[in-house]
Amino acid sequence: MEYVTKFFGRIGHVTLEFLAQVGRIADLTWQTAYWIAVAPFKGKGLRWKSTVEQMVRIGYESIPIVCLIAFFVGLIIAMQSAYQLQQFGATIYVADMTAVSITRELSPLLTAIVISGRSGSAITAEIGTMKVSEEIDALQTMGINPIQFLVVPKTLAMLVMLPTLTIMTNFVGIFGGYLISMATLDLTSARYIMQTMNALQFGDLAGSLVKSFFFALIISKIGAYEGFNVVGGAEGVGKSTTRSVVSSIFLIIVADVFFTALFFSTF
Amino acid sequence: MAETIVEVKDLVVRYGTRTVLNGVNLAVKKGESLAILGKSGCGKSTLLRHMIGLSKPKSGQILIRGKDISEMDEDEKIEVLKKMGMLFQSAALFNSMTIGDNVALPLREHTELEESTIKIMTNMKLDMVGLSGFDGFRPSEISGGMKKRAGLARALAMDPEILFCDEPSAGLDPVVAAGIDKLILSLKKAFKMTIVAVTHEMASVKIIADRIAMMHEGKILAIGSMEELRGMGHPVIEQFFNREPDDEEIDRQRYLMA
Numbered sequence: 001m002e003y004v005t006k007f008f009g010r011i012g013h014v015t016l017e018f019l020a021q022v023g024r025i026a027d028l029t030w031q032t033a034y035w036i037a038v039a040p041f042k043g044k045g046l047r048w049k050s051t052v053e054q055m056v057r058i059g060y061e062s063i064p065i066v067c068l069i070a071f072f073v074g075l076i077i078a079m080q081s082a083y084q085l086q087q088f089g090a091t092i093y094v095a096d097m098t099a100v101s102i103t104r105e106l107s108p109l110l111t112a113i114v115i116s117g118r119s120g121s122a123i124t125a126e127i128g129t130m131k132v133s134e135e136i137d138a139l140q141t142m143g144i145n146p147i148q149f150l151v152v153p154k155t156l157a158m159l160v161m162l163p164t165l166t167i168m169t170n171f172v173g174i175f176g177g178y179l180i181s182m183a184t185l186d187l188t189s190a191r192y193i194m195q196t197m198n199a200l201q202f203g204d205l206a207g208s209l210v211k212s213f214f215f216a217l218i219i220s221k222i223g224a225y226e227g228f229n230v231v232g233g234a235e236g237v238g239k240s241t242t243r244s245v246v247s248s249i250f251l252i253i254v255a256d257v258f259f260t261a262l263f264f265s266t267f
Numbered sequence: 268m269a270e271t272i273v274e275v276k277d278l279v280v281r282y283g284t285r286t287v288l289n290g291v292n293l294a295v296k297k298g299e300s301l302a303i304l305g306k307s308g309c310g311k312s313t314l315l316r317h318m319i320g321l322s323k324p325k326s327g328q329i330l331i332r333g334k335d336i337s338e339m340d341e342d343e344k345i346e347v348l349k350k351m352g353m354l355f356q357s358a359a360l361f362n363s364m365t366i367g368d369n370v371a372l373p374l375r376e377h378t379e380l381e382e383s384t385i386k387i388m389t390n391m392k393l394d395m396v397g398l399s400g401f402d403g404f405r406p407s408e409i410s411g412g413m414k415k416r417a418g419l420a421r422a423l424a425m426d427p428e429i430l431f432c433d434e435p436s437a438g439l440d441p442v443v444a445a446g447i448d449k450l451i452l453s454l455k456k457a458f459k460m461t462i463v464a465v466t467h468e469m470a471s472v473k474i475i476a477d478r479i480a481m482m483h484e485g486k487i488l489a490i491g492s493m494e495e496l497r498g499m500g501h502p503v504i505e506q507f508f509n510r511e512p513d514d515e516e517i518d519r520q521r522y523l524m525a
């Protein structure tokens with residue numbers, strides 16, 4: 001009997017803790033939204049300089065790695081599709097397969113995962129280190145809001161740069177598929193390009209962007225939340241950084257299931 | 268009788284099941300310098316954190332000019348904070364910024380001053396604490412005592428009405444420490460700045476403090492001038508002033524002498 005109570009008690013405790021956490025993340029998101037959308041009209045400006053710095057760090061400096069990954073994924077998808085489609089003598093549809101799976105799925109997803117590992121972790125580590133060394137407290141005693149000062153520039157940069165990177169990786173991935181098809185399949189360049197253009201619809205690209213926008217929101221919010229919740233010293237920063245990356249990748253995939261079902265079930 | 272500028276009422280602070288502050292009452296008067304003394308770990312830093320509204324009390328109130336700090340809205344609180352300076356025990360400099368930018372940050376945030384004026388003011392504050400010429404250095408490139416002084420310069424950036432210092436002269440050599448004492452004294456004299464300082468240096472307590480608050484077991488044990496405290500003849504106070512170890516401390520060290 002005691003075990004039963006303990007068991008349900010544990011479930012109750014975990015559920016409550018989870019809900020409390022969701023509440024705190026929602027609150028952080030709400031406050032960020034306030035500082036982005038409402039406060040500027042009250043004469044409290046946005047930090048453009050800091051935002052641009054973050055854009056360079058999150059976006060510009062990630063271009064090589066995300067493009068390289070997208071290129072290889074393009075190669076892989078084209079090869080895998082060719083392997084299947086050859087059996088039906090329908091290799092021209094490699095173009096469709098590659099274009100659609102890259103834009104709808106792989107480009108937004110993989111770019112988000114790479115950026116989560118690269119920049120989501122950096123957001124947690126930076127805010128967490130500042131928490132541990134009392135820098136966040138120092139900001140507060142100066143009457144500077146840490147969300148406005150730290151979180152808003154990172155969030156804005158993420159919301160702009162992740163979709164931008166995703167547009168880029170869409171092209172690079174499709175290009176990778178094109179190259180391998182030209183090299184190994186008996187198709188003409190013009191035909192492949194035509195086929196790709198016909199395969200892609202506006203909804204595919206729009207869906208790609210909407211997904212990456214929400215992924216950006218997840219990465220920046222989880223990153224900041226875990227940073228503010230660091231306890232202990234350097235070890236705490238390490239733990240929170242790991243947790244930040246794991247939870248944002250998990251939530252990105254959950255959100256991906258949701259959006260894929262929402263957008264593409266009807267198309 | 269001078270006006271009370273910060274008042275702590277029945278402040279209780281607990282971490283988990285441990286009660287750190289257990290009903291602290293304290294009134295800081297305008298223009299005075301108050302030294303807070305007490306054993307390491309007795310909750311002095313915790314008390315300062317609550318006085319500037321960094322942490323919310325479990326129970327009790329912090330009143331700034333009679334107004335409860337936890338009832339202020341964001342804008343009101345910013346106005347209050349602008350008039351307060353805080354030197355953290357760890358200095359808490361922004362590691363990603365230079366010393367100059369650290370000191371300039373509050374000016375850039377809260378004033379419309381020209382960048383050239385800010386630069387002059389920053390250098391003036393750094394000069395006050397003996398760090399002129401170090402504005403381009405990063406916190407990682409200066410010593411612990413220098414960080415402390417840079418933190419003090421930053422706390423003074425906005426010419427606060429109240430200055431809170433958590434061990435301003437810890438980690439400084441006697442010459443520089445005496446310089447900091449002198450600086451604090453002159454701030455009090457010239458700008459009528461109210462000063463609340465946590466310190467263990469009895470020498471500087473003698474110089475800078477109008478009143479001393481002695482903390483013991485989560486409460487203010489006694490408050491008054493040096494002479495008044497001496498006159499009480501309380502064993503804890505005597506022990507502190509005479510620099511005697513605890514009995515258990517002596518027990519613990521017995522094996523060293525055996």
Ligand SMILES: Nc1ncnc2c1ncn2[C@@H]1O[C@H](COP(=O)(O)OP(=O)(O)OP(=O)(O)O)[C@@H](O)[C@H]1O
Binds near residue numbers: 308
């Ligand atoms: N965030 C925290 N979580 C748990 N306990 C804490 C926390 N901060 C402080 N404490 C506890 O509160 C007590 C008082 O800490 P505080 O830093 O205020 O001491 P102090 O008087 O400033 O000591 P010192 O003179 O060594 O700086 C300590 O026993 C410490 O263990």
Ligand SMILES: [Mg+2]
Binds near residue numbers: 312356433
């Ligand atoms: Mg302390």
